[in-house]
Each structure stands twice: as structure tokens, then as C-alpha cells.
Amino acid sequence: MPDTPPPVPDAPSPAPPPVVGFVGLGNMGAPMARRLIEAGYQVRGFDVSEAALARFAATAATPGALGAPRTPGAPGAPGAAVAVTSAAEAAAGAGVVILMLPDSDAVEAVAGDPGFTAALAPGTTVIDMSSSEPERTRGLARSLGEHGVAFVDAPVSGGVKGAVAGKLAVMAGGADADVRRVENMLACFGTVYRAGPVGAGHAVKALNNLMSATHLLVSSEAIVAGQRFGVDPEAMLAIVNASSGRSGSTENKWPNYILPETYGSGFSLRLMLKDMRIAVGLAGQVGMPSRLGEQALALWAEAERALPATADHTEIARWARAAPASPKEAPAVEKLTPRQEEIKAEFIDSRKTWGEDWEAILRLDPDFLHAYLGFSAIPWRQNHLPDKVKELICIAVDANATHMYLPGVRQHVSAALDAGATAAEVMEVLELSATLGIHAMNIGVPILTEVLREEGLRTEPAPLSARQEEIKAAFTENRGYWHEFWDEMLELDPELFAAYTEFSSVPWRTGTLEPKVKELVYIAFDTAATHLYTKGLKAHIRNAIGYGATAGEILEVMEIASVLGMHAVNAAAPILAGQLEGEPEEDQPEGGQRG
Numbered sequence: 001m002p003d004t005p006p007p008v009p010d011a012p013s014p015a016p017p018p019v020v021g022f023v024g025l026g027n028m029g030a031p032m033a034r035r036l037i038e039a040g041y042q043v044r045g046f047d048v049s050e051a052a053l054a055r056f057a058a059t060a061a062t063p064g065a066l067g068a069p070r071t072p073g074a075p076g077a078p079g080a081a082v083a084v085t086s087a088a089e090a091a092a093g094a095g096v097v098i099l100m101l102p103d104s105d106a107v108e109a110v111a112g113d114p115g116f117t118a119a120l121a122p123g124t125t126v127i128d129m130s131s132s133e134p135e136r137t138r139g140l141a142r143s144l145g146e147h148g149v150a151f152v153d154a155p156v157s158g159g160v161k162g163a164v165a166g167k168l169a170v171m172a173g174g175a176d177a178d179v180r181r182v183e184n185m186l187a188c189f190g191t192v193y194r195a196g197p198v199g200a201g202h203a204v205k206a207l208n209n210l211m212s213a214t215h216l217l218v219s220s221e222a223i224v225a226g227q228r229f230g231v232d233p234e235a236m237l238a239i240v241n242a243s244s245g246r247s248g249s250t251e252n253k254w255p256n257y258i259l260p261e262t263y264g265s266g267f268s269l270r271l272m273l274k275d276m277r278i279a280v281g282l283a284g285q286v287g288m289p290s291r292l293g294e295q296a297l298a299l300w301a302e303a304e305r306a307l308p309a310t311a312d313h314t315e316i317a318r319w320a321r322a323a324p325a326s327p328k329e330a331p332a333v334e335k336l337t338p339r340q341e342e343i344k345a346e347f348i349d350s351r352k353t354w355g356e357d358w359e360a361i362l363r364l365d366p367d368f369l370h371a372y373l374g375f376s377a378i379p380w381r382q383n384h385l386p387d388k389v390k391e392l393i394c395i396a397v398d399a400n401a402t403h404m405y406l407p408g409v410r411q412h413v414s415a416a417l418d419a420g421a422t423a424a425e426v427m428e429v430l431e432l433s434a435t436l437g438i439h440a441m442n443i444g445v446p447i448l449t450e451v452l453r454e455e456g457l458r459t460e461p462a463p464l465s466a467r468q469e470e471i472k473a474a475f476t477e478n479r480g481y482w483h484e485f486w487d488e489m490l491e492l493d494p495e496l497f498a499a500y501t502e503f504s505s506v507p508w509r510t511g512t513l514e515p516k517v518k519e520l521v522y523i524a525f526d527t528a529a530t531h532l533y534t535k536g537l538k539a540h541i542r543n544a545i546g547y548g549a550t551a552g553e554i555l556e557v558m559e560i561a562s563v564l565g566m567h568a569v570n571a572a573a574p575i576l577a578g579q580l581e582g583e584p585e586e587d588q589p590e591g592g593q594r595g
């Protein structure tokens with residue numbers, strides 16, 4: 001009898017591929033998701049854009065096209081793409097969920113959605129690879145932590161090319177153990193660098209892009225200047241790239257996207273500007289002056305207004321090139337008269353600032369500017385309030401929601417910091433100013449009760465319940481006063497009033513400005529011509545006096561608010577000047593630079 005061959009053991013079935021949820025399949029997300037699939041992961045992808053999702057689904061339909069897994073250390077089974085129809089579906093069953101979205105708003109819209117959080121199993125790790133705002137990242141990490149979900153921020157640099165080739169720099173922020181757990185997977189995208197605790201990756205990313213954007217703009221100005229002098233830009237790039245002026249802009253962006261005039265890097269100008277704003281905001285928060293960064297940001301913002309909404313960030317070079325070629329080609333600027341020179345010198349001496357808006361006003365009507373200087377200088381001559389407080393009041397006037405004059409906000413935040421204000425004090429002024437919206441209720445509720453009475457639907461106020469008395473006591477304790485205009489609001493909607501008490505009490509509980517200054521801030525925005533909330537104004541004048549404010553100090557706040565009308569001229573005079581000079585429309589300034 002022939003020997004029976006030994007039974008062939010069943011081949012071991014391959015381990016199912018680990019599941020990764022991937023939300024945001026745009027310019028970066030699509031090639032990154034593809035890297036994961038190629039490395040053997042099962043990727044459950046979602047994007048709100050039907051086109052992006054369809055492209056990803058096409059990947060799902062042709063799994064063979066992705067080839068065999070090839071990243072060392074990656075799971076052995078071939079990967080797969082599964083297109084799903086919501087972020088919650090992408091998260092279901094995933095051990096890791098990656099977000100690659102435009103900004104913090106989009107990240108919070110996804111990760112703050114209760115359906116999404118409910119779909120995350122405890123122990124899941126969420127990785128935000130978008131370039132988000134570090135403080136908001138920390139808040140998100142805390143709230144996901146409450147659901148037992150770990151969080152890592154891991155933004156990237158290296159562009160679409162780097163995403164396709166797996167050559168990104170990945171900047172990981174998070175607890176050591178959390179980063180370690182996902183490090184192998186992140187290595188599919190490129191080289192992983194540890195930035196520090198949660199939020200550190202996002203901080204480094206924004207600061208990196210501020211540097212990168214500043215290099216790109218200055219190198220664009222320099223290369224175009226060289227070109228106009230007669231130097232071939234390619235020759236200039238070859239020299240600079242062997243010299244100390246080189247950067248990613250001269251080594252990559254100029255030769256690949258700007259010289260060939262394709263402007264197709266895949267990173268939009270809008271997103272670059274977002275990162276610059278995050279970085280400049282972060283510098284302000286930690287009290288580090290970022291003067292060059294602010295200038296670069298202002299110029300990029302100008303470019304954004306001039307270029308189409310979909311412009312690639314490399315188009316900043318196209319925008320820079322459109323500037324007049326040389327002083328000779330620039331429109332002839334008439335010399336200032338001796339009288340104009342004198343007013344300009346006096347203005348700079350007194351206000352420590354100058355800009356194209358003041359220059360335009362000076363040229364159009366020097367006597368008007370001189371009269372404005374006299375009018376606006378009064379608080380700085382009489383000096384009832386210290387300079388720091390005056391600057392904080394200017395912020396309250398310019399930043400309040402009914403006025404929102406951002407060039408002035410920028411100038412006065414910087415001046416307040418120079419005058420010794422801390423970031424926390426500036427923030428406190430903004431928090432106090434944020435209460436302005438409640439005036440919708442202060443005005444609306446009495447009108448509502450009046451109509452209810454007229455319609456026979458209300459007779460007299462209902463007595464306060466124990467809960468309402470408690471809320472009233474909390475407000476009085478936290479805010480230091482009670483006014484009858486709160487009565488009906490408390491009676492009709494105690495839950496809203498309790499929440500408002502909490503909201504408006506934050507600066508009173510944690511802020512360091514003395515109560516008198518807090519009340520002066522309320523006076524500033526109540527008295528501003530764009531708001532004029534007289535009921536609140538009277539209450540806060542009374543409160544300020546109760547805290548020891550003098551009539552001179554309160555008048556000074558009103559005097560500061562009185563110059564707000566000038567913003568009409570700050571905004572419009574440069575436009576008039578531009579049109580008189582015959583500038584093409586896209587080169588004309590959007591409005592004033594200073595407040």
C-alpha cells in the first residue's frame with residue numbers, strides 16, 4: 001500500500017487589517033489615505049465633498065491598483081478603502097481616526113458632533129493632522145479624554161508632493177504613550193518628530209508656516225527685483241540656493257510652481273493665511289512681539305483680497321510681481337508741502353504711528369487731519385487715565401461687535417502690549433466686550449412684555465421662585481450690582497439668565513483688571529456711536545463711580561470713543577486717493593491701516 005501523504009495543514013488566514021477612520025479626503029487627505037491603504041490598513045474614508053468621496057470610492061473599487069503592502073513594520077494583510085457617508089461611520093470600529101480638515105472650525109464640527117463621539121470606542125486614538133489652532137486643540141483633547149478617547153495632534157509639512165511620496169515631516173504633539181502607540185502608522189506619511197505635549201504639534205506647524213510664508217514673500221520681492229535689474233531668475237535661484245538666502249521657497253516653490261507659472265502646489269493661499277493668523281495670534285498670546293510676522297500677515301491678507309478665492313499660495317509671487325517695477329515706473333508722488341511735512345511730523349510725534357490712510361488724508365486735506373489730531377489728542381494731553389488703560393479702552397471701542405474696526409484693533413492691541421498690558425488683560429477686555437450681545441435681550445424683553453400686556457396675555461410680574469432668587473444673588477455677588485432691567489429677563493427665562501451670569505462673570509472671577517477699569521470698558525462700548533446703549537451706559541457710569549472713578553476719567557473714556565467717526569475717513573480716503581492716482585482696481589487699498 002502506498003504511504004498516505006500527511007495531511008496538509010490549513011494555511012493560516014491572514015489577520016484582518018487594522019481599521020483607520022479618515023475624515024477629510026482633500027488635496028492632502030486623499031494621498032495620505034492612499035499611503036495607509038498601501039501599507040495594509042483598512043481605511044474608512046469620509047468627506048463632505050461628493051467629488052472627493054467619489055475619488056476615494058474609485059480607489060475602493062480598484063483595490064488591486066494599490067499594489068502590495070510595502071511599509072516596513074506595517075500589517076501584513078492587503079489594505080482596503082471603504083467609502084462611508086458620515087464621520088461617525090468612519091469612526092465605527094476604527095482603532096484610530098485621522099482628521100485632515102481645513103481648520104479648527106471643521107475639526108470641531110466633526111469631533112464635537114455627538115454622533116461621532118458616540119461612535120468612538122473607548123481606547124480609540126483621534127489624530128488631528130490638519131493645521132489647527134493649538135488652544136482649541138487642547139480643548140478638544142480634554143473633551144475627547146472625557147469619553148476615554150486618546151488624542152494626538154500631528155500636522156504635517158511637505159505639501160501634496162510629500163504626501164504622495166510619504167515624505168512629510170509629521171509634527172506630533174501628545175502624551176508620550178499616545179504618540180508611541182500611533183508612531184508606526186504615522187511613519188507611513190514620512191518622518192515623525194516629537195513636538196511636545198498636546199497642541200505643540202499645531203503650534204510648531206503654524207509658526208513654521210509663518211516663517212515659510214515670510215520667506216516666500218521676501219524671496220519673491222527679491223527675485224523680481226533681480227529680474228528687473230536684468231538678472232535671469234534661474235541664474236539667480238542657482239546662486240541663492242548655493243548661498244545663505246536659500247529656503248524651501250527658493251529650492252522648491254520658485255523652480256517648481258512659480259517660474260513655470262503653474263502655481264499648482266495644491267496648498268491654497270487661504271489656508272496659508274489661516275496658519276499665519278494662528279501663529280501671529282499665538283505670539284501675541286505669549287507676549288512675544290511678532291512685528292515682521294504681522295507685516296507679512298497684512299501683506300498676505302492684501303494679496304488674498306486681490307487674488308481669486310481659489311488662489312494657490314504660490315500666487316503670492318504673481319501678486320508681488322504686479323507692484324510697480326521701480327520708483328521711476330511708480331505713479332509720480334507729489335512732494336509734501338512744508339505745511340504737510342509739519343503736520344506729519346507733529347502727528348507722528350504725538351500718535352507714534354503713521355500709515356497709508358494718514359498719508360492719503362494728509363494729501364487730500366491737511367487742515368482736516370490737523371484738526372483731527374487736536375481732537376484725538378485730548379485724552380493723551382489731559383491724562384486722567386494711564387496710557388495702558390487708554391489703550392485698553394481703544395480696544396474695547398474698536399473690537400466691539402457693533403463696530404469691529406480691525407486695523408484699529410491691531411494697532412491698539414500692539415500699543416497696549418507696548419504700554420505694559422499683559423495678554424490676559426487684553427483678553428479680559430475682549431471678554432468684557434463680549435457681553436454686548438445681551439443687549440438684544442435688554443431691549444427685546446421689555447418690548448415683549450409690553451406687547452403681552454397689550455394683548456392681555458400678561459398682568460403683573462410673577463414672583464421669583466427660589467431658583468430665580470438664587471440666580472439673582474449669584475449675579476449680584478459676581479458682578480457687583482443688580483439693575484431692574486434684568487428683572488423681566490430673569491423672570492421669563494431663568495436658564496438663559498443663569499447661563500449669562502456664568503458667561504459674563506468669567507472676567508470678574510478670573511480677571512485682574514480693577515473693577516473700576518472693568519466698568520470703564522463697559523462704558524466704552526455702550527457709549528460708542530455704533531452702539532449707544534443708554535440704559536447700560538447709565539448703570540455702568542453709576543457702577544464706575546461706585547468703584548471710585550472720577551468724572552474726568554469717565555469723560556476721557558467718552559472722548560476716546562468720540563474719535564470713532566474718523567474710521568469713515570481712514571477707510572475711504574485711501575480708496576479715493578487710489579482712484580485719483582488711476583491705480584488699477586485690484587491694487588487699490590481695501591481701507592485704512594490704522595485706528
Ligand code: NAD
Binds near residue numbers: 023102268271
Ligand atoms: P483641502 O481643502 O484640499 O481638503 C480639506 C477637505 O476637508 C476637503 O475635501 C473638504 O471637503 C473636507 N471637509 C471640510 N469640512 C469637512 C467636514 N465637516 N467633514 C468632512 N470633510 C470635510 O485642504 P488640504 O490642502 O488637504 O489641507 C488640509 C489641512 O492640511 C489644512 O489644515 C492645511 O492647512 C493642512 N496642510 C495642507 C498642505 C498642502 O500642501 N495642501 C500642506 C500641509 C498642511
